Amino acid sequence: MSATTSSKSEAGAPDAVAQQPLFRPQVLSEQQTRWLGTVAIKPRLSHRWYAAFSLLIVVAVTATLFMASHTRKARVAGWLVPEQGMIRVHSPRVGVATRLMVREGDTVSAGQALVALSGEERSVAVGETNAQAARELQAQRASLDAEQARAAQSFDQQRAMLAERIAAARAEQDNMVQEIALQKRRVDLARKSEKRLDELKARGFISAQQVQATSEATLDQAGKLRSLERALSSLGRERMALEAELNDMPLKLATQNALVARNTSAIDRELAEVAARRELLITAPQAGTVTAIHASRGAAVGTGTAILSIVPRGATLEAHLYASSRAIGFVRAQQQVHLRYLAYPYQKFGHYKGTIKSISRTGIEPAELPAQFGAAAGAGKPGEALYRITVTLARQDVTAYGARVPLAPGMQLEADILLERRRLYEWVLDPVYTITGRLGR
Numbered sequence: 001m002s003a004t005t006s007s008k009s010e011a012g013a014p015d016a017v018a019q020q021p022l023f024r025p026q027v028l029s030e031q032q033t034r035w036l037g038t039v040a041i042k043p044r045l046s047h048r049w050y051a052a053f054s055l056l057i058v059v060a061v062t063a064t065l066f067m068a069s070h071t072r073k074a075r076v077a078g079w080l081v082p083e084q085g086m087i088r089v090h091s092p093r094v095g096v097a098t099r100l101m102v103r104e105g106d107t108v109s110a111g112q113a114l115v116a117l118s119g120e121e122r123s124v125a126v127g128e129t130n131a132q133a134a135r136e137l138q139a140q141r142a143s144l145d146a147e148q149a150r151a152a153q154s155f156d157q158q159r160a161m162l163a164e165r166i167a168a169a170r171a172e173q174d175n176m177v178q179e180i181a182l183q184k185r186r187v188d189l190a191r192k193s194e195k196r197l198d199e200l201k202a203r204g205f206i207s208a209q210q211v212q213a214t215s216e217a218t219l220d221q222a223g224k225l226r227s228l229e230r231a232l233s234s235l236g237r238e239r240m241a242l243e244a245e246l247n248d249m250p251l252k253l254a255t256q257n258a259l260v261a262r263n264t265s266a267i268d269r270e271l272a273e274v275a276a277r278r279e280l281l282i283t284a285p286q287a288g289t290v291t292a293i294h295a296s297r298g299a300a301v302g303t304g305t306a307i308l309s310i311v312p313r314g315a316t317l318e319a320h321l322y323a324s325s326r327a328i329g330f331v332r333a334q335q336q337v338h339l340r341y342l343a344y345p346y347q348k349f350g351h352y353k354g355t356i357k358s359i360s361r362t363g364i365e366p367a368e369l370p371a372q373f374g375a376a377a378g379a380g381k382p383g384e385a386l387y388r389i390t391v392t393l394a395r396q397d398v399t400a401y402g403a404r405v406p407l408a409p410g411m412q413l414e415a416d417i418l419l420e421r422r423r424l425y426e427w428v429l430d431p432v433y434t435i436t437g438r439l440g441r
Helices: 002-019 025-036 045-067 129-203 208-278 424-428 430-436
Strands: 069-082 087-090 095-100 113-118 279-283 288-291 306-312 317-324 336-341 352-359 386-393 397-400 403-406 412-423
Touching: 069 386, 113 306, 129 208, 208 279, 317 336, 317 412, 336 386
Parallel strands: none
Antiparallel strands: 069 317, 069 412, 087 306, 095 113, 113 279, 288 306, 317 386, 336 352, 336 412, 352 386, 397 403
């Protein structure tokens, strides 16, 4: 049966092949209509203009990408400060401003008085306590001056008295010397007389009682001589003591004067302290120009606030910019900066150029900045450290309505730091550069 079936299939195969066409019906239909020819669509003139315009746009965009460039900028805030620094004058203690001796813009020299502060206190018992203390101290000083004058007068009197006593002792010594000389002659005469009497006694002309009486007289004269000599010696010692006392008097007076001077100096120091508590003069620590006067007459002044500021003489201004850590990465010295002073809107007065001079290596906490500047520098996140950028100004003034107006310390500003200049195609391909590692080149 299988053989029969296979033979039938082999017999029917040629018939099936013969019935299938060689080409698709679409091909045959196309061959039948070819005698009509092909369709040619003629382009319009506007289509050519559109193509040319599109080509120009592509060329312009391509040229712009390869020829035009863009500079990346970092915008930061800052203010103007003198290159030598701003001198802020503070009060050493709390007080009330009683006198203002300078005005805004005045030129002062070092040591010149600026402000007078009063620290006078009042009590129910004595009223102005400092004034009462000053009166008592002045009374003590007057007493010391009077004591010193009395000591000098007493010194003069004692010196004159000692000089008189020394002169009297010297005169008495001279008289005693003469008397001793006379007494010596008496003793010599008595001894000679005694010697003659001894010779007469030996010859038997006089009695022994007469010789004895003469001997007693001689001894008596000798005793008087010894007494005179002792008196002369005692008078000499007394004179030496008087002279020593006279010589010591200047030293005693100098010692007493030194003691009075120390007491006077202590009182003067207390008087100065009391006077400073009553009224303190604040002077200029350096020559310069007065600016930013915060104190007014009758206003209380504390120790933590600045009374005024002084711009040092001959100071040049520079800009201190404060950038966050996110903006400081590509900032380098000698980069150009475009400055916009808030006091002179850049829409009317334009930008001004500067050059980065230095960049701080350590961050500054926002709390360390002046309170009035904290908001202007708050470009970063709260608590984020800021880095100070010092910029040298190309000009120390601005042009406003045809006039050159000098810049003033403390002016706030905004600045654009020109970080990096690239072609537009480089900015477009920047992600590719980042992936391939070419961004750091």
